[in-house]
Amino acid sequence: MIAKKMEDMVKNSSVIRAMFEEGKKMAAQFGPENVYDFSLGNPSIEPPVSVKEAFIDILNSEEPNLVHGYMNNSGYPDVRAAIADSLNKKFDTNFDERNILMTVGAAGGLNVILKTLLDEGDEVLTFAPYFGEYNNYVKNHCGVLKAVPANTVDFMPNLEQFEQMLTAKTKAVIINNPNNPTGVVYPVETIKVLAEIMVKKGKEFGTDIYLIADEPYRELAYDGVEVPYLTKYYDNTIVGYSYSKSLSLPGERIGYLVIPDSVADFENVAAAANVANRILGFVNAPSLIQRVVARCLDAKVDVEGYDKNRKLLVEKLSQFGFEFVRPQGAFYMWIKTPIDEKEFVAAAKKHRILLVPGSSFGCAGYVRLAYCVDYNMIERAMVEFEKLAKETKVN
C-alpha cells in the first residue's frame, strides 16, 4: 500500500496520463500534423551550438574523475565563481562563489530552500495564478501554501490582499517572474511596493520573511521589457534559476540558487541549503552539465523563434475575439474562456487543440496556451481556433 498522502496525487496523475494517452490516440486517428498540442512547457528551440561544443571539449580535455566525480554538495567552486561573476556583470550585484548553490534544476532549488526554511505549519504565500507544483513542494516540507487571489484586471500581484495575508507565520513568499502561466512580467515599480510591504510586515511581526524569486523564464522576455533582479530591491531575497529554458536543457536538471550575504542568518541559510541539497537525495547538481553551463554563461537560445510564435498568436487570437493579457515573457498565453472553463477545454479538444485549464493554476475561467511549439503548427491551428471562437461565441 502506498502512503495515504500520495493517493490523491496518483489519481490526478492518472487523469493527466489519460489526457496524454488521448492525445496519442488523436494523433493516430487524425495524423500528428492535425493535433495542436499547446499543453506542455517543453522547449522547442534547440540548445545553442556552444552547449554541444562545451560538452565535447570538456570530455576531451578535463580529468574524468573531476568531471564525473563528487564535489562539494553546493557544486564546483570554479563553476559557482563563474556564475557569480556573470551575475555581477549583468545585474551590478556583488556575489561570489559562497552565494551560489548548484541545484537539480529550479524544482530542485525550490525544494532545497523550502527544506532549509520551513518548520511544520510555516506559511508560504504566492500569487494566483501560480505553478501548481508549488503546492507539492511546500507540502514536502510540511509547510502550508496560501495563494493571494488573482488580480484579473492585468494579472499583476494583488498587493492589497497580499498585505492582509502576510502573518507572523509567513516564512516565505514565492514570486515567479516572468510568470507561468500568465506570461506577464512584473515591473520594477511593482517589485518595489511588494518589497516595502514585506519590510513593513517583517518589522511589525519581528520576523524574517524570505522572498523566493523563481526565475526559470528570466531570459525569455520580449518587447525589450526589463525583468528586475529582485536581490536589489529586497535584502532577504533568494533567487532560484534554471537553464531549462534559457539553454533548452530541461531534461538535464541544472540550475542554481543565489543566497546573497544580505539575507537574514546568511551563514546558517547557506550551510543548511548545502545540507538540504545532500539529504534530499540530490547530493549535488549533475557534474558534467555544471561544467558545461559555466562555459555557456553568455549563450542563450534563439528567443526570436518564441517571439515570432507569440506575435502570430497575439494577432490572430485578438482577431478572433479572444481576451487575454498581452504576454511579454516566458512562452505562455493566459486566455479567458468565453464559456465555462471545462466546457471550453472540451470544445477545444474537439478541434484537436490541447490546452491546460486555469484551475490547475489556482484560477478558474482561463486556459494556459504554451507556445514553445513549431510555428507551422500554430499556423495550421489557426483555422480551428477561429471555428472555436465562433462556436463558443467569443464576441
Added chain:
Amino acid sequence: MIAKKMEDMVKNSSVIRAMFEEGKKMAAQFGPENVYDFSLGNPSIEPPVSVKEAFIDILNSEEPNLVHGYMNNSGYPDVRAAIADSLNKKFDTNFDERNILMTVGAAGGLNVILKTLLDEGDEVLTFAPYFGEYNNYVKNHCGVLKAVPANTVDFMPNLEQFEQMLTAKTKAVIINNPNNPTGVVYPVETIKVLAEIMVKKGKEFGTDIYLIADEPYRELAYDGVEVPYLTKYYDNTIVGYSYSKSLSLPGERIGYLVIPDSVADFENVAAAANVANRILGFVNAPSLIQRVVARCLDAKVDVEGYDKNRKLLVEKLSQFGFEFVRPQGAFYMWIKTPIDEKEFVAAAKKHRILLVPGSSFGCAGYVRLAYCVDYNMIERAMVEFEKLAKETKVN
C-alpha cells in the same frame, strides 16, 4: 532563521567541514603526499572508455531536443527497456520498462520510494552499522528509522533481533548489500531466512512489508563471491541501484529503481513513485546520462584496482594486529578500534591518517576505512599504520 529541524544538521555539517578544512591544512603543512585520506567514498578508478565514447556519439548523432529535453518522469522508455533486458539476462528475472524508474542516483531513488510508501510515524528497519544518511532520508518523509543492533561477530544481519523488532508499523526494511560500511556481502542463505521472517511477520500483522535493496556497490564484489538479487527471494522487494560506483560516475547522479510486478499494490506503487520523482524536485533523472548508461550496460570499472588495494590492506593490517571482518565487497574495511573510538581516530590523525568513526554508522568502537584511493598512497601509509598499531597496543 533556518528551520529548527535543520539546526542540528548544520552543526554536524560544520564538524565535517572543520575536519575537511583540517585535512587541507595538513596537506599544506606536510605535503599532500603525506596525508592519508581514507575517509571518502569517492571512486578513484576512471570510468570505462565506453562511457566517453557513448557521450560523444550521442551528442553527435541524436536529436538535441530529445537528448536534453523532458521525457516521462520515470525516464526514457527505451533506456528503461534496455536496463530491464540487461537485468533479465544477468539475473534471470522478468522485468520490462514498466518496472524501471530512472532516478537521481541511489540517494534520489531511496527518497522517491520512501516518499511513495511512508505516512507519518511509519517505521523503517535497517541493520547497524548502516549508512547514516538513511536517518535523514526516512525523516524527510516523516518516518521513523530503527536500527537492528549490530552482530559484531561477523556483521551479518542480526536476524533474531530483527524478527523481534518488526511490528505492525514496519512499512519497509532497508538492506545494503554489499555493505557500507563493513564491506561484508550477505549470502543467499541469509537472504532466504530474512525473507521467511518478513513473510511470516507480514502475515501475522496483515501488512505489506517492503524490502528496499540499496545496491550501489553490487558490481564491487571480490573473491568470486555472489551478490544475491533480492527480488528473487522476496516478492515485495524494490531495488535501488546507482552507476556511481560501477561506472565511476558519482557526480552525474544516475541510477534507477526496480519495482517488480510482484510487489504489493504494484500499479499504485509504480504510479506514485513516478509522481514522487516529479514532486520531490528531481522531475526526472538527468537526460543525457540516461542515454549514456543505456549504451554501457555491460561496462564496469576495472575492479581489479580496488581488489589490489583490498589485498594489500588486509595483509598488512592483519600483520599489524588490527581486527576486522574480511571485506568482500564495496571498497570499505571495518576495523575494530583497540582503544576508545574517538581517541583512536585522533591518534590516527596524528599519523595523518583520516578515518570515519563507527558511531557515524550507528556502531561505536569501529572505524571505516575507504580504499577507493591510489595504491601508492596505501603503500606510503603502511609505516604510519604500523606505528599507530604499536601506540594503541593492538596486540
